[in-house]
Amino acid sequence: MDHNPDILKVEKLTKYFGGLAAVSNCSLNIKKGSITGIIGPNGSGKSTLFNLIAGNLKPNSGQVIFNNENITEVPSYELFSKGLLRTFQIAHEFTNLTVLENLMMVPGNQSGENLINAFLKPSLIKKEEDVIRDKAYEVIDFLNLKHLANELAGNLSGGQKKTVRTRENYDG
Numbered sequence: 001m002d003h004n005p006d007i008l009k010v011e012k013l014t015k016y017f018g019g020l021a022a023v024s025n026c027s028l029n030i031k032k033g034s035i036t037g038i039i040g041p042n043g044s045g046k047s048t049l050f051n052l053i054a055g056n057l058k059p060n061s062g063q064v065i066f067n068n069e070n071i072t073e074v075p076s077y078e079l080f081s082k083g084l085l086r087t088f089q090i091a092h093e094f095t096n097l098t099v100l101e102n103l104m105m106v107p108g109n110q111s112g113e114n115l116i117n118a119f120l121k122p123s124l125i126k127k128e129e130d131v132i133r134d135k136a137y138e139v140i141d142f143l144n145l146k147h148l149a150n151e152l153a154g155n156l157s158g159g160q161k162k163t164v165r166t167r168e169n170y171d172g
């Protein structure tokens with residue numbers, strides 16, 4: 001049995017912009033739990049490759065397999081719930097929320113987002129928030145940011161912001 005399976009496989013991915021092949025027949029495998037970098041000169045297709053994997057661009061050919069599922073052309077908002085998330089070079093934290101509040105925003109479909117629940121099921125919302133807050137504190141601990149949990153995220157250093165906030169939408 002393979003104890004360290006591939007979490008991501010890129011198979012013969014090709015993307016043209018007009019006549020220009022920005023990514024040409026690219027294949028790679030990434031092991032679960034590994035930290036993998038990709039390097040190359042300016043214009044060699046790194047960002048295009050990330051955009052293809054993350055569902056922001058559709059390839060001309062080839063496929064992307066994540067956790068044994070073919071996710072080629074699955075849009076990025078669906079990939080989030082499958083556990084694949086693209087981050088960008090510039091952090092976009094919610095500057096006027098604390099580090100804790102920023103992290104509590106991450107789980108999707110919270111009951112409190114529904115106005116009717118807010119009026120009729122406040123105890124359900126509170127219960128859910130308690131679980132989310134505990135999880136957020138776990139992450140804060142993991143990030144070594146305990147001392148900044150109640151600091152406004154806008155006051156963090158660039159590197160600290162990147163660890164807190166990874167749902168940006170700007171490629172710097």
Ligand SMILES: Nc1ncnc2c1ncn2[C@@H]1O[C@H](COP(=O)(O)OP(=O)(O)OP(=O)(O)O)[C@@H](O)[C@H]1O
Nearest residue numbers: 017020021022040041042043044045046047048049
């Ligand atoms: N939306 C687009 N339309 C047309 N051409 C594009 C588009 N995006 C990228 N390209 C071209 O595709 C090629 C690869 O660009 P890409 O941005 O993927 O390179 P990169 O490796 O990320 O470069 P850098 O290191 O400068 O960030 C370049 O020639 C670029 O001009």
Ligand SMILES: [Mg+2]
Nearest residue numbers: 043046047048
């Ligand atoms: Mg780039």
